[in-house]
Amino acid sequence: MQNITIRASSLSDLFDCPQRWYARNILKMWMPTNFKARLGTAIHAGAAAFDQARLDGAPITADDAAGVLVDTLYRKTDESGEDEQVEWEGEDPSRYEQIGLALHTTYCNGLALEQDYVAVELRCENLHFQDLGLTLTGTTDRVYRDADGKLGIADIKSGGTAVAADGTVNTGGHKAQLGVYTVLAEYAIGHPLDAQAKIIGMQTGKTPKAQRVAEGYIDGVRQALVGDDDDPGLLEHASNLLHAGKFYGNPRSMLCSEKFCPAFATCKFRG
Numbered sequence: 001m002q003n004i005t006i007r008a009s010s011l012s013d014l015f016d017c018p019q020r021w022y023a024r025n026i027l028k029m030w031m032p033t034n035f036k037a038r039l040g041t042a043i044h045a046g047a048a049a050f051d052q053a054r055l056d057g058a059p060i061t062a063d064d065a066a067g068v069l070v071d072t073l074y075r076k077t078d079e080s081g082e083d084e085q086v087e088w089e090g091e092d093p094s095r096y097e098q099i100g101l102a103l104h105t106t107y108c109n110g111l112a113l114e115q116d117y118v119a120v121e122l123r124c125e126n127l128h129f130q131d132l133g134l135t136l137t138g139t140t141d142r143v144y145r146d147a148d149g150k151l152g153i154a155d156i157k158s159g160g161t162a163v164a165a166d167g168t169v170n171t172g173g174h175k176a177q178l179g180v181y182t183v184l185a186e187y188a189i190g191h192p193l194d195a196q197a198k199i200i201g202m203q204t205g206k207t208p209k210a211q212r213v214a215e216g217y218i219d220g221v222r223q224a225l226v227g228d229d230d231d232p233g234l235l236e237h238a239s240n241l242l243h244a245g246k247f248y249g250n251p252r253s254m255l256c257s258e259k260f261c262p263a264f265a266t267c268k269f270r271g
């Protein structure tokens with residue numbers, strides 16, 4: 001069976017709309033980075049600088065780490081030096097800088113200090129599933145240790161629907177991705193991850209009241225991914241889809257929009 005390599009971060013895209021995954025990952029169709037996506041990247045970068053410093057035993061303040069967030073928000077190239085322009089759609093970038101900094105400060109001075117992280121942005125090289133003809137690769141957000149000493153995945157998710165007004169984190173739709181991160185991290189650190197997977201949600205509301213940071217949990221992410229003899233996991237579904245080459249479209253996807261899909265102009269699945 002031919003082997004296909006898939007980035008962990010793209011698996012949820014594959015399930016959400018295989019045709020969009022195909023356009024992005026196989027056809028390499030490019031589109032400008034949406035400002036909301038860039039805000040998320042910047043929030044991640046600032047939080048990672050803060051968490052990594054604590055993990056290294058040389059803590060820095062939220063203010064110190066905020067510079068990384070700001071630099072990432074306005075950068076013109078990606079990590080590899082490739083041109084990466086942001087489409088601001090007439091929005092004022094400084095407004096989003098303020099949103100990002102507010103969430104960053106809340107996280108760094110609150111939830112971040114309660115976490116016992118054992119890895120931050122852990123790079124995981126090629127995990128092969130020979131029977132499925134798949135190789136997983138990617139970077140997991142965080143590995144944390146819970147109160148019982150068990151390890152688990154923690155993933156920061158930012159966005160306009162990340163945390164409800166009552167503080168409930170929106171954990172829907174993240175099971176496959178957290179399952180991949182779990183098996184990748186287990187492979188990378190050589191230790192089982194038995195604690196619940198957790199999402200640290202950051203709600204990017206425009207008013208201070210709507211800028212919330214909270215955590216929520218998801219059970220059974222590894223089981224959902226790898227399945228068992230009676231109930232194939234999502235990885236097997238992904239393998240079937242990729243090897244069959246049946247990249248159907250999902251016009252009901254939340255990301256079915258010219259802002260987020262590079263295939264939007266030509267996609268025949270939109271009807």
Ligand code: SF4
Binds near residue numbers: 252
């Ligand atoms: S336009 Fe919609 S259906 Fe077509 S590939 Fe993009 S997200 Fe999928």
